[in-house]
Amino acid sequence: MSVRELVVLGTASQVPTRHRNHNGYLLRWDGEGILFDPGEGTQRQMLRAGVAAHDLNRICVTHFHGDHSLGLAGVIQRINLDQVPHPVTAHYPRSGQRFFERLRYSTAYRETVGVTEAPVDADGLLADAPSYRLEAARLSHPVESYGYRIVEPDGRRMLPERLAEHGVKGPDVGRIQREGSLDGVCLDDVSEVRRGQRFAFVMDTRLCEGVHALADGADMLVIESTFLDEDEQLAVDHGHLTAGQAARVARDAGVRHLVLTHFSQRYSEPDEFERQARAAGFDGELTVAHDLLRVPVPKRH
DSSP: OOOEEEEEEEOBOSSOOSSOOSOEEEEEETTEEEEEOOOTTHHHHHHHHTOOGGGOSEEEOOOOSHHHHTTHHHHHHHHHHTTOSSOEEEEOBGGGHHHHHHHHTSSOOOOOSOEEEOOBOSSEEEEEETTEEEEEEEOOSSSOOEEEEEEOOOEEEEOHHHHHHTTOOTHHHHHHHHHSEETTEEHHHHEEEEOOOEEEEEOSOOSOHHHHHHHTTOSEEEEEOOBOGGGHHHHHHHTOOBHHHHHHHHHHHTOSEEEEEOBOTTOOOTHHHHHHHHHTTOOSEEEEOOTTOEEEOOOOO
């Protein structure tokens, strides 16, 4: 059975706390694992969460601030130590190529796995895998930053009452799906479009066009909410979002499940993030993330 879930490895912002590790998020998408923003300590958090190096197929780094990338060295070395047998691809802003190379080769180790470097330098499609497209959009932060979006291709939902009405049954159901029509009955007559699932990952950024583009229609949006609303000017000055801003983005984009994360160490009450998000008008499913949390991607409508 396919599994689609978010495994939260860390939720702190610049400074980790006793209860929050630096960033790290694994998206399990059917048989693949996509690791986002491995901050310092990610390798250990993977162990605690039951995530193995063999689970990783892609690594997506939004930008090269330490809380989003210092764990790259350990993760890449672990991929090599465990001799992961399948290809692993790393996406990151092209402007940070020197940082990626320094982290990848920060110490001596035996390189047994060829991690493919696929830097990002523009909005758009990054990869077209069998069960998803990986897209990127530029964000607004003091250093170049990109958010990521997973989009499943649209499919078809067969409608039993329409199939019965047109006398399509047994092996003919498969035939009409493959061929598009059968004995004068079109596929549109007995089915409807089933929109593919969408997952968006938005880290350090001010409000900008890229935030809205990534969030649009997402079934799950994982988004930074570094500050509470009363500190909005700090958020603007440092290139971040508040809980209310993130929630309004989700509300306007029609997001089904909002996951808030990347919290400043100045706050000790996570319930206030939820309260402000609700006050901003988001009424969908809402999670204020904590380390080692597992969050299933919402099922299709």
